[in-house]
Amino acid sequence: MASDNRTVKATCLCGAAKHEVTLPTPAYPLKAYLCHCNSCRHSTGTLCLTEANLPPSYSPSEDLLAKLSPYDFSQRLTNFSCPTCGSKLLCRAWIDNDDHSKGATWDVMCGTLEEADGVYEYQAHEHIQDTLDSGFADFLPDLPRWPGTPEKDELHPIKEQALPLDWVSPDRPQIESSATDRLYCHCKCNGVEFWIARPSERSKNASCAWPDVILPDYLNQQGPDDTPWWLIDDGKKFSGGVCACDSCRLDSGQEWVEWAFVPTIDISLDAEGKKPWDLPYGSLKGWGTLKGYESSKGGKDSSSVVRYHCGTCGASVFFTTDSRKDLVDIAVGLLDAPEGARAESWLEFWTRRLSFREDSISRAEANTLALEAGLKQFGERHNLKAKQAEIEKTTGHEY
Structure with missing residues (x-):
């Protein structure tokens, strides 16, 4: 029966x-x-x-x-x-x-x-x-x-009572960015707090191969040395992406994780920028309730990965890897930008590819296809297509 x-x-x-x-x-x-x-x-x-x-x-x-x-x-x-x-x-x-x-x-x-x-x-x-x-x-x-x-x-x-597509609050402020701005980031319980500085010339000094947010990991292709993929809009914004990999999904408990890719030199523990980034190879002293979990120990052919979260409220905070010590992924939900959740004066999201969609398509095909279509539509509505298409042309791959 x-x-x-x-x-x-x-x-x-x-x-x-x-x-x-x-x-x-x-x-x-x-x-x-x-x-x-x-x-x-x-x-x-x-x-x-x-x-x-x-x-x-x-x-x-x-x-x-x-x-x-x-x-x-x-x-x-x-x-x-x-x-x-x-x-x-x-x-x-x-x-x-x-x-x-x-x-x-x-x-x-x-x-x-x-x-x-x-x-x-x-x-x-x-x-x-x-x-x-x-x-x-x-x-x-x-x-x-x-x-x-x-x-x-x-x-x-x-x-x-549904709101229209691209709804914007009438209370949303108009932001005029300044090179001296610092963006406050925090978890729900405020046990983890830090600040991000605006991109500058020093932000170009990080080093990293092209990421899965643009190219699938299995291609293992290095981008041009003079093209810092983590900087968008003529270097005025940091790159952001949506990840569907199994590790990010299980680590957060959420279907997708949105990351901002920020050089460690632009991260500080204080609003004045006097207390610099010291993770993952420093101590956790000064980082409040931050806890680390080594999700990949690395080895001869792989990199060590440490994921950080708040030990009290459980918020995802950082993704770090020893393959790019001077560039870190920051969980976008922590950003407290006055212009809104997407922090659009700070970030531009990559919309032409869902990162690690190969992990999600067999488990959640309907959600994956819907999100891919929605991201591309968003990019077209917000005129992000031209810049991102240019990068794809540089790499020789289209998605």
């Missing part, structure tokens, strides 16, 4: 918090949402949190919860992360803040699930108003977008 249940495996990056979600087969696909609120961005390090709602009957085992670190996101919500690698796995929401005996509902982070297609379906973007610039929603434009929390009943259909 066929089972009436379906089991989906889930895990963090280090594997210490492997678990299974077993639900009645009719419960699938789960309803999932992308939350863009300021708190979710700063507690994940990504431009939005991706979570799937579990039915009221679901409750994780006490053995699983004992392996995880809780963080009270609010009076009602608690996130649970792996204390080793920082992966966010679950979220608990009390039904009644004042009476916990009434129980709770649970959400599972989409990026931790071994399967995506047929397991969950995104319903909408929510809390877009916090982004000021629509944030990640403009990269995935075919979903309804709500200024706050969607009403999830028939009397309030999502389409009635």
Whole structure:
């Protein structure tokens, strides 16, 4: 007799918090949402949190919860992360803040699930108003977008309150950049704080081969020495990209991670720029609640990789590798740019290729194709195509 249940495996990056979600087969696909609120961005390090709602009957085992670190996101919500690698796995929401005996509902982070297609379906973007610039929603434009929390009943259909494509808040300030500017970056709990300086001539001195954000890793092609790919718009902005690799997904617990590529010389622990970058080969002294996890130990033919996260709220912070010691990936959700979540006076996102899409296409084909199409549409709407096409022409590859 066929089972009436379906089991989906889930895990963090280090594997210490492997678990299974077993639900009645009719419960699938789960309803999932992308939350863009300021708190979710700063507690994940990504431009939005991706979570799937579990039915009221679901409750994780006490053995699983004992392996995880809780963080009270609010009076009602608690996130649970792996204390080793920082992966966010679950979220608990009390039904009644004042009476916990009434129980709770649970959400599972989409990026931790071994399967995506047929397991969950995104319903909408929510809390877009916090982004000021629509944030990640403009990269995935075919979903309804709500200024706050969607009403999830028939009397309030999502389409009635959906915001338009490329919505921008009327409160969004006009930014006039200055060479002396420094951008404040922080996690949700403020246990990790640092600043980024505007790109300058010194920013060109970092060294790195062309990255997967532009070229797939298996091509292993070196770009021209005089073309610093991490600087865009005539050197006025840092390059940004969206990564779909399994390691980033499992490390964050989110479906995608957005990275800004910044020379370490432009990063400081203070707003004045007097306390310079000293990771990953210095100590963690002065870095607050920052914790490191060596996700790849490296060897003769590979590089060592250390991923950093906040040990309290679990936000992804840095990706570092000894193959490029003077260039670091910064989780974009930490950036506190006054013009909006995408920090457009600081960053320009690569839109002609989803980094490591080869990892995601077999697991989450529908999401991968939708995001690729959305990124390219965004680039065309924002006139990013010409510059990025020029770089592709230089490398001899088109995507």
